[in-house]
Amino acid sequence: MNTTLSKNYEPGQVEESWYAHWEQKGYFRSKPDGRPPFTVVIPPPNVTGVLHMGHTLNETVQDVLVRHARMSGFNACWVPGSDHASIATEAKVVQMLEKEKGIKKSELSRPEFMKYAFEWKEKYGGIIYHQIKKLGCSVDWDRVSFTMDDHYYAAVIKVFVDLYEKGLIYRGARMINWDPSAQTALSDEEVEYRDIQGHLYYVRYQVTGTDEYITIATQRPETIMGDTAVCVNPTDERYAHLKGKTIIVPLVNREVPIIFDEYVDPAFGTGALKVTPAHDINDYNLGLKHGLPTIDTLNADGTLSAAAQVFVGMDRFEARKAAVAQLRAEGSLVKEEEYSTRLGFSQRTNAVVEPRISTQWFVQMRHFADLALEAVTSGEVKIHPEERFLATYKYWLENIKDWCISRQLWWGQRIPAWYDADGKFVVAATADEAIAKFKEQHNIDHSPLTIRQDEDVLDTWFSSWLWPIEVFNGITQPGNPDINYYYPTNVLVTGQDIIFFWVARMIMAGQEYKNQRPFEHVYFTGMVRDKQGRKMSKSLGNSPDLLDLIDRFGADAVRFGILISSPAGNDLLFDDSSCEQGRNFNNKLWNALKLVKMWEGRQATDGSIADSRLPFAVEWFGQRLAQVKAQVEDLYKGFRLSEALKTVYSLIWDDFCSWYLEWVKPGFEQPIDNAVYAKTIEYFSELMQLLHPFMPFITEEIYHQLAERTDDLCVKQFTKGAPADASVLAQGSLLQDAISALRDARVKNNLKPKDPVTASIQTDARSQFAPIAAILGKQVNAEVQFVDDAVPGAITVVLGTQKFYLSSEQAVDTGVQKEQLLKDLEYHRGFLASVEKKLGNERFVANAKPDVVDAERKKKKDAEEKIEAIEKSLALLG
Template structure:
C-alpha cells in the first residue's frame, strides 16, 4: 500500500454517506433535465403524494422502483427527466384545518373563505413539503427545479383551461342528481372514492296498508329511516302475486302520504317480499325508477347526516338515531313484521370513513362516455398504454367500459374553485338549478361575458365549490410540462415514457389521466404502465395504521440505510404486479431482510477496500483494461461472468424485471466476485510488483469493481457513488450517476469456461464440506483423491488444480479414473460424476469423531420423537394456536433433516 492509496474507512456508515451525496446531487443539480440534451427522452412524472402525507413503505417501494429505472436510463444515455411534486389533497387538508378550527371553538363559516384559505396556504408552506423532504432520504434522482404543486399558478391555469374547454364542448354540465354524499366531510364523493364494506346488518319487514283498507303489502329494507321519503312501491310486472295491485295506492305509515304501486322490471322478485319501497331522492335504483314513473323526489336528509323538516317528528335526529326511532314507531303502529340478520355491502367514504348517503344534490359532472371511448380506441387499436404485466390491460379496459358520468364538484373551500359565476339579482334568495351562469378564467372575463348577454345591471357570484382533486391530477402528465402552452418541455418529454403505480390506483388515477390526455393532447400520457403490487407485512396482510402493522421506512433508513431498504424492496419483486411481504420482528425491532441487504452493502464495502489496498494507489484508468492476451484462467472466467451479468441486468431492467436484476447482481457480487475471484487471485497480489500476473490481476480487479459499481448504482446509489469516487479519485468533479452504464462485450462471454468453473467450485465446496464433517482443522494440509471416468472432467480439474489446492487447503491432489488403491478409513463425497475421498488416517481420531456424531444423532432423534408425539396428539393439534402448530411442524422437518445428515456422515466413517 503506497502513500497515495485511496482509503475507505474500516466500516461503512450509511448515515453520513447518504446525507452527503443527497445534498451534493441536489446542490450541483446533477439530475436537472435539459430538453436540448442529446439522447432519446425518458420521462416519468412522480405519482404526486398528498401534501398532507408522510412517507410510508408503499412510497419507499414505489419510488425505489422508479429511481432504479430513471438512474438506469440516465446512464444508458437517455435524456432523462423525473418530475416531482405534490397533490393539494382537498379533503385531507380540509379535515386538518376543520379539526384545528373546531379545537379553537370556531368553523370555516365563522372565519370566512378568505381567512380560511390564508390558513390553508400557511399550513401548506409550513408542513406541505414534509413528504418531499422525506423522499429525499431515499435518494430519489428527481429534477427538484421542476417540482410542481397541483395548485401552483401554472397548474391552476391548466385546470381552468380544461374545465372551460370541456364545458364549451358540452362535456361538463350542471344538474340536480343523486350523488354519493359523505356526511363526515360534507361533500360529494365520486364512485371511485367509495369503498364497499361487508357488514352484519338487519333486514326490516314492514306492512304498508292499501289506501282502500283492503289489505296491505309487505316491504323489506336495510335502511328503514328512508321510508319517510318513500313516494312509491314497485313490483316486477311479471310477478303474479302483485299484478292485481298495480295501479292501487298505499298509505305511508307515520307520514300518511298516499303513494302508488307500480310495475318496473328493475325489481328482483326474489329479493325480500318482491315489493320494493321506492325513495327516489335516496337510492340510485329508486332514482332511475322515480324518473321513469314521474314520482316526487323528497329529500329527508341534511348534509350533516341529520334528518330535515320532511322527516316530520324525526327532524334533527342523526340518521342512525332516527333509524332506531323509526323502527320503534313502526312497531308501536303494529306494522313491523319481523327483523332478520342480514350481511350486506355498505358503501363507505374512502376519506370520511363513514357510510355514504345517496343524496339529491346540484353538482357539476363530466360526460365520461366520449372521453372513455377515445381512451378505449387507443387501447384497442394501438395497445396504448402498454400494461406490464399484461393482465391489467383487461382490468383497465373493463373499468373504462363501466364508468358513469363523473361528479367533479366538492363542497369544500381548499382546492380549485369552480370557474363559474352565477348571474344573480337582489331578489334571488339562493342559487337554483335554473340560475344562469358564466364560465370564465376570472371574474373580469365573466362580467364582460355576462354584460354582453344579460345587460349592465347584473351581479355575479362565483360557485362556492371546488373541483375534485382527481380532476387536476388527471392533467398531471402534461400540465406539469406547461400545457396548455406549447413549451419545449412539453414538446420534448411528453408523452412520458413510463408510469409506475400500484394496481389499487388504476381506477382512481390512471383512467383519469388517459381520458384527459386523449381528449386534450390526442395522445396517451405514457407509453408503459408498470403495475407493482402492495407491500404486505410478514403475515401477508396489507399494511395500515388501523391494523398497527405498518413499518416506518424512515426508522429502517436510520437503522440500516436507504440503500439497504431500497435493495430489499426491489429484490423482493419476483414479478411485475406481485405483492411483496416485508419481514419484520416487532419484538426485537429487527428486519432480517433489510439486515441482509445491509450485510451485502458491508460485503461490497469490504471487498472494495481490499481491492483498493492492492492497486498500488492506481485508478482503473491508470491501470488500463485487462490484457486479454495474457489472462489467466480465472481472469477469463470472471470477465465472462461479468459480461453475462451485464447482459442479464440490462435485459431484465428493459423488461421491468427489476427484482430479477437485483437478485442476479447480488449473486454475482457476493458469490462470483467476493467469494471466488478475490480468493482465487490473492496469492498473485502478494507477488513481486514487477510480476505480469499481479498486474493482470490488478487490472481485472479494478475493471470488474468499477463495472460492478456502475451496474449496482441504480439500485444502491449512495454506497456505489462513495466507493466509485474513492476508486477513481475524481474528487467530486464527476459523479457515478452520470457515467455510462456497462456495455456487453459478447466476445468475452465463454459459457464453456463458466461451466468448467462450476465444476471446479463444486469440487472445492465438496472438499470443504468433507473437512468440516470430519473436523479437520483449517490449517491442516490434506491429501484428496478425485475419481472420475470422464476424461473431460479430468481435463477441467487438471486446469483448475492450483485453484482447488489453494482454496481447499489440499497438499496433494490425485486424479484417477478408477479407485484401485486402499486408502484406509476415508470420508467421501460426490459432485456430479466425481467421487471425492479424503484419507483420515493420521489426521483425525476416527473413534472420537464417531462418538461425537452418535451423541449428536441421539439428541436429534430424541427431539424428533418428542415433536412427532406432540403432532400426533389431537389435543395439541386442535387446541394450540395455528402458528404454534406450524412452528412444531417446521421444527420436526428440520430435526429430521439433521438426523438424515448425521446418519449419512456416520455411514461414511464405516
C-alpha cells in the same frame, strides 16, 4: 477518499454529503439537448401528511429507472411535485383549525380558509420533499410542481372551459354519491364497497281503507319517511288485486300508490319494495319512470331534514334506532334479522356514503373512454404486468359512467361558472369574460352586471389528469421547448389502486390535448402489506416511519429491503428484517472493500507473480460479469426490478465475495499480482456501477474509496461488452461444484481443512480441468493430479460424470462413503425412472416441442452415466 475505514459501514456519515454533492454538481437537473430524453413524472403525493411505505416503494422504483437511464446515455428528467388533494386536505385543515385554534370553517371567509390551507401545504409539502431527498431520489428540484400553482390552476380552468364549449361538460341534477362527513359529492371511483353484517327489518304497510297489510323488508328504516310508493311485480298474483290501490307509509301516515313494475323480483324477500327516490339510485330510476315525487329526508351532514317530519335533526344512524323503536311500539315491525350486505364508504373520510339527488357538474365519459381504450388495446401504452391489469382496465372503460367533477369544498380550483341574480349562468375563465358572454348570450345590454362565481371546486383528479402535460406548461404554453422535448414521458410508476382515478384519465387527457399518449409504459407496483398480510395504514399503526427506518438502517438498506420484497405487480410483505438484510449487504460490501484495500501497496514490484490459478479466476469473473450485465438489462426492459436486484446481489455476494476474492487472495503477507489487483479494482468498480441505481450512496462511496477519481459514479456511463463466453462460465460452475463437493466430503469423513490430501481426478475432459486445477487444489487444500483408473481405498466423490478420489494418510471409514453413494444412487435411479416414464408416454413425445423432448432425452443419458459411475465406485468399496 478516507485512508482509514470504519469497522462497519456508517450510512449517516456518507448519505447526506453525497446527496449534497450530486445536487451541487447539477446531476439531477435536466435541460433539452441532443440526447434522447427519459422522462418520468412523480405520482404527486397528497399534502395531507408524510410518505408511507407505498410511496417508498414507488419512489424507489422510479429512482432506479431514472438513475439507470441517466447512466445509459439518456437525458433523464424526473419531475417531483405534490397534489392538493381537495377532500382529504380540507378535512385535515378543518380538524387542525378546530383542535389547535378553536376556529370552525363556518367562521372564516373563503380567502381566510385558503390562507390556512396554503400554510398546511407548505408545512407538509416540505416534509414530503425532505423524505424524498433522504431516500436518495434523483429528482430535478428546479421543476417542482404543485397542482395549485398559478400556471397549473390556469390550465385546469382552461380545460374546463374548453370541454364545456365542446359539449363534454354539463350541469344537471343527478343521483350522486354524497359524503356526509366532508359534505361533498364523490365520483363512483371514490366509493369503496365492503361486505358488512347488518340487519333486515320487516315492516308492514297498511292498504288504505282495509285491514290488509303488505310487509316490506328494508335495511334502512330511517328512510321510510321518504317513501313515495310501494312497488310489486305485475306477474305476482299475491298483489294483483291491489292494482289501483294506495298504501299508508308508517311513521308519517302518508298515502302513496301501489305501483307495478318488472324491476321487482317476486322471489326476493316479500316480493314488495318500498320506493324512496331520494335515497337509492334504483328507486330514483323507478320514480322517474312512474312520475313519483321525491322527498329528501336527509340534510347535507347526514341528519334528518324537516321533510322527514319525525326525528328531525337526529343523526341518520340514531334515527334508524329511533325508527325501529317507534315501529315496534306501533306494532308495525314484524321481525328483524341479521343480513349480510355491501355498503359504500368514502375513500377519503371513511364515512358511509349516501345516494343523493344533487345538481352537479359532470363530464361525458364515453368519448374519453374510447380514446383511453384504443391507446392501450393498440399497444401504444403498455401496461406492466399486463396479465394482471389489462382485463380490469378494459372492463372499467367499457362500462364507464359520467364523471361527477364538482365538489362542495373551498380548497381546489374553483369552477369557472358565473351566475346572475336570476340563476342563468355562463362558463368563462374570468369574471370579465363572463360578463361579456352574459351580454352576448342573454342579450343583456345594461351595465354594471352583478354576477357571482360557482362556490364549488373541481375534483382533484380533474387537475391531476393533466399532470404529465402541465408540469411542462403544455396546456398554458402549448408548443414550448420543454413540452416538445419531454412529452410524451417514458414510464409511469404508480399503484394499482389508482388505475382508473388517474392512469386512465391521464391517457384520456393526453389523447385529447396532445393527440398522443402521455407515457409509453405503465408499471404498477403492488400494495405494501405487513407480515400478517394487512395493508399498511396509519389507523392500524402498522406502517413504519420512513425517516426512522433510514435513521436505523440507512437509505440504501431501506431501498434494498422494499425492492427485494417486491415481485412485479404483486403485493409485498414488508417488515424490518428485509432492511436488516440490506444492512448486512452493506456491511458485506464494506468488508470486501476493506479486504481489497488491504492489498493496496502490496502489489509485486518485480513484475507479475507466476501463479497458474490467477488467469482463470480473472477471466471467469469477467465473463460472469458480462453475463449478468446482459441479464440485468433484459430485466430492466421487462420492469422486473426485484429480480434484477436479486441477480446483482447474488453476483456480488456469491460470485465476487465468496468465490472470486477467495480465488485471487494472496497468502498471508504475500504480495498480489499487479494485473490481478488492477482487474479486481476494475471489477469492483463495475459492480458498484451495476448496483448504483438500487443503492446509490454506498456504491458512490466505495467507488471513490477504491481509487482516486475525477468522475462520479452517479453519471458514469454503462458500456456494452462482448457476450459472455459460455465455455469459461461452464468451467467456473464446474470448479464451484467441485470445491463444494470435495469440501463436503472432507467434512463427512472427518478430514480437517488443514489435513493434507491428494485429489485425484478421473475424467475424459482433462482440458476442462487443467485451467482450474490450481484453484481447486488451493481451495480444498489438496495436491491435484489426474488418473486413468480408480484409486483403491480413497474417498470417492461423483460429480456428474466426473469422479474424484481423496487420499489421505489417515484411515478412512468406507462405510460413510458407501452410505452416501447408495443415497445418491437411489436418487438418480428415481430421477431416471421419472424421465423414462415421460419419454414412454406416446402423447407427450408426439405433442411436445422437439427441443423439450430432446432435453428429456439428454436428462436420461446424463442420469444413466451418473448411475454407472456410482455403481463402479460402489464396486471398488466392496
